[in-house]
Amino acid sequence: MAEITIAQALNAGLGNCLDEWDEAIIMGEDVGRTGGVFRITDGLRERFGADRVIDTPVAESGIVGVGFGMAVAGMRPILEMQFMGFSYPAFDQVINHVARIRHRSRHRFTAPLVIRIPYGGGIGAAEHHSESAEAIYAHTPGLKVVVPSRPHDAKGLLLSAVEDPDPVIFLEPIRLYRSVKEEVSEESFRVPIGSAAVEREGSDVSLISYGAMMRECRLAAEQLEGEGVSVELIDLRTLVPLDSATIIESVEKTGRAVVVTESPRTAGFASEVAALISERALYSLQAPIKRVTGWDTVFPLKRGESLYLPSVRRVVSAIRGTLED
Amino acid sequence: MAEITIAQALNAGLGNCLDEWDEAIIMGEDVGRTGGVFRITDGLRERFGADRVIDTPVAESGIVGVGFGMAVAGMRPILEMQFMGFSYPAFDQVINHVARIRHRSRHRFTAPLVIRIPYGGGIGAAEHHSESAEAIYAHTPGLKVVVPSRPHDAKGLLLSAVEDPDPVIFLEPIRLYRSVKEEVSEESFRVPIGSAAVEREGSDVSLISYGAMMRECRLAAEQLEGEGVSVELIDLRTLVPLDSATIIESVEKTGRAVVVTESPRTAGFASEVAALISERALYSLQAPIKRVTGWDTVFPLKRGESLYLPSVRRVVSAIRGTLED
Amino acid sequence: MRQILTPSGDLSGEAPVDLEMTVRLYRAMVFARAYDRKSMSLQRQGRLATYAPFEGQEAAQVGAAASLEPDDWLVATYRDAAAMWMQGYPLELLFAGRTGHEAGGRPPDHVNVLPPSITVGGHMVHAVGLAWAERMRGSARIAMTMFGDGATSEGDFHEAMNFAGVFGVGVVFFCQNNGWAISLPRSEQTASETIAEKAIAYGMPGVQVDGNDVFAVYEAATAAVARARNGEGPTLIEAVTYRVGPHTTADDPGRYRNSDDSADWTKRDPLERVRIYLSEHDRWNEEWQSQVEERTVEQVEQAIALAESLYQPDPSHIFDSMFESPTEVLEEQKAELEALLEDDL
Amino acid sequence: MRQILTPSGDLSGEAPVDLEMTVRLYRAMVFARAYDRKSMSLQRQGRLATYAPFEGQEAAQVGAAASLEPDDWLVATYRDAAAMWMQGYPLELLFAGRTGHEAGGRPPDHVNVLPPSITVGGHMVHAVGLAWAERMRGSARIAMTMFGDGATSEGDFHEAMNFAGVFGVGVVFFCQNNGWAISLPRSEQTASETIAEKAIAYGMPGVQVDGNDVFAVYEAATAAVARARNGEGPTLIEAVTYRVGPHTTADDPGRYRNSDDSADWTKRDPLERVRIYLSEHDRWNEEWQSQVEERTVEQVEQAIALAESLYQPDPSHIFDSMFESPTEVLEEQKAELEALLEDDL
Ligand SMILES: Cc1ncc(C[n+]2csc(CCOP(=O)(O)OP(=O)(O)O)c2C)c(N)n1
């Protein structure tokens, strides 16, 4: 097996999807001729034709609303939002329709679609290109929310998402698209939605994160190992449905928790994880739960990014903090 | 002073605003001729003219986007979304522009506007008419989020919101519009944004809520008093900026916390409050923080409402639970 | 504005249907009106939650729905009960939502009608996806979406029309211009002269018809459905009609319009002109009409009783339709609720 | 499509401006092109983040901006640097964002130009509010919004146009139809024949002009600005031009179009025809042009150096502009960051 990036794994996975399901189509801005701004759909239009890899007008609400209608009629649309900051015009369609049609119709009509959204900062992009608004999707009943952090999971979760009978918000960490490599099978395989991965076992503190921030967490865990601190690193992989058992088990073992996300702190997903722990594992806690997050500000441009994004240093000092507490 | 409802207090407060600021205008669907579906703007068009109380086409993104432009040019638009479920088409304008223009322009351009949104369930309405999505607004940097639960606060916070130099999301608890009465001065007065109210002092448990759920919390506190349980009841009144001092002080005193909201639980605002407490008052906690919330489902129609909305019973048993823990 | 049957019952053009069919259309309109009026009185009795009456719009809904094949898609609104019923949506399910529970959202499996759209605008886009998917799957099904004049102000109207135009999707955009968006008159919703002419902006044909003339509506709808089915693309139809009643039972039109307007419109009643036409052709008589009306009232009474009975107060009602199989969190929350309910006993 | 100055430099209609003004317009176009090309090379040197070139669109931007009063509002996009510069937005601030920091968002207090819109569509609505507010406050200021062909597919274009039409707001909707929305050709964006004709849907005049003919653009823009200022309402102008370069420096047009297209368009170059016209009137010579170009390059170099120097890496840069006065939470977070930075030392 070849070592490939997340971008390559997603591209391969999309190919598997279009091979596997005749009902699968890809639709979005510039996904066809150019293969998308991140080239994730590169070559698919040539391979599967313009009827299955569709370039749309610049209209996010239309993309999601039309994709919704297709899904209700039995298709499996894979929709792309060019950047998370451009997914906001589609919120009404996502919240009021995509997430609800199964409930509204008592299972008669469903929306088995996937909305792929590149998210997060770190590439020095313009405003609106570095958003991390996963909490909004996670707060919306009726959606599943998936966030891979490595090539194998990216492909396996994508196939699970397209196969899933319900709508899945599929968040892709822009910063990791080409920076993480690992061996990924060319076959079609699944990584189950709803299960977190204990990437590294440890006994002193539970370090919980997902997506792009896994990079900082991995480096922090390594560094601390050198200092004799044993970090248990959890990659949530799925935010909804959340694998709470894995989180609680870990915290009951370590007695300490640090949650890392790059989104703004207030009402972010790190708060949900902290609330869960304080509800279910309070008596195991030996120190306050620390949230290492982006600030409650607009995501800065290139030269301010390093001040905003949680760094390895921030993660490390948060962990040191909980150990001192 | 006469005893008036929240609806009357808001109507009076809007009158004060239009009297006090020439730049203040009201804009929204049906706010003029009919005085809004809840009659909150009743009589204002007659009093201030159709140029200041403007009936718009059915276009929420347009209402917010146009109001944004007016605000940048020096007006103080007071915008109405007919129901929270209809505010979603305006999210892009709110998140990408209203919340950010001050930051984007380094204070040169600002959006001192207010978006009034009736929210919450309990009136047996149709789908989309009972939403409680405050967490989404609270998670958006650059917005202030206010939620009154009584007539005096409703008027005082409204005047503060319109006076505020930054955008304010003003959430109005539909269920309490006409059910709570108290004396409210006809004068123009302010209730400061960012300060919670300890509505009732207690020593056994901190009961924290806001908006419509304050009704259940008040009844629960009374009932428990009869059983000899001393509840400290906190009405947050403002979600952003959050009065964390009042929360932490209270929990440090009582050692127990129950947070009540009617929104879905996952990544809801109750999670933020729980996370805050677990970060700052962990060592004072004698029991897990309990969240009493709506379920992670679509808000049901009339006959299912009582199954969804946190009831006095649910609040009471949650409190009993923490006391037993 | 295309008109075939004048308010006084005379033909100003060629009737698009024979007398047989005219009787059927008229019968449906009589049913629709009786259904609508009965619903209003049921609401006053407190047996229905807010109700959105469509009196005056019977010809528009009946004429449009009559142009569809039984398995075509219909994506309509809270005010389109008559059209949905004609396309196979059972009466009791139309009532269910209004009696305060969700069971009404699931039409029988062979009925391709989405639950009525409560949000204004968003549903038109869905019709584009439905029709497009049918084409992709080689089916001849098309989609019709019904919406009001007010809905054309929403951005989603624009995106739906634009997608349909660009991809040549077989959708019929059927606008019932009833003159009002709650309290906002048509003239203040948009500065375009007609709604039909908005079609130009999307490179599709747009036609304006007398929405109170079931012949004109049927003719235009049938032509648009044929275009859609033949792969010739979308059409916008503006049916000019009038909302004779309030926006909903919670609305008081007295606050924003004077009763003369509605009075004028009753002169253009969609049923009366067909009644005259039929009686002139000896196809109408008093007792037949009252029979249809009585029969309708009975059906409505049975339907609402059935609708009320459909509801089982049960946590599963809330939790079990969020996903194909409930998540762990939902199971936990359901158990939490069930425990609370048991304590209650 | 209105054209006054043909690609070969001949008048096919009456010049809307005298030679004096023509020289000024041409000078601005020469500046714009030199600025644009210099920016491209700066980007290749890594001194600018992604850059969106506008080569080929100089006449559209210059002709439109020239029609405004100095204090009118301009709400434009990431590709409209030339127009923003003409309306008073300082060069160094236009560069700031592209050198990777926020200082560029604050134009001088007398300049009524919003920071360039990065999202497509949303900004057009803002122009409606700005112009409306000016009218409410009794000012004569109007607003012009610039956007691309692709932006007309967004729902916000529809809502902006509709509000402006209904309320008769003094806005000039200036569309630079450069043929592409990144990789999507105009023909696949919408099925309408022209973008100008979309104005019909909003009851406002729509005009299509040769966007590479600065005379035609200036004439149409001046007329629209006059209408807006006289309270006669909004106008939609479609300036047909071409994006000769890539969408941005991150884009590779080779993936979706063949170079001939762009080649054709260079034949219709917006500068060349004016140069010919001016030299025929003895108002142009080689060294004058190279002087302007050299001067521009110097200005650009000074501007970018200044832009780079504007940035102070400092937490306040992130936290202090969220609200008029920072909230307690922001103060806490700022302190948290400052503590971390001190540890670093
Ligand atoms: C997105 C959205 N905004 C606002 C509303 C509230 N609302 C319900 S009906 C209506 C007016 C719709 O008018 P029109 O489209 O003409 O349909 P009609 O009611 O006349 O049949 C409004 C504003 C809504 N349901 N959805």
Ligand SMILES: Cc1ncc(C[n+]2csc(CCOP(=O)(O)OP(=O)(O)O)c2C)c(N)n1
């Ligand atoms: C809401 C939104 N969706 C998508 C994008 C990504 N995007 C940036 S420019 C562009 C194409 C815009 O084309 P057009 O409006 O013709 O302007 P042009 O770039 O040709 O000047 C797209 C899709 C965006 N910036 N905003």
Ligand SMILES: [Mg+2]
């Ligand atoms: Mg209407």
Ligand SMILES: [Mg+2]
């Ligand atoms: Mg373009």
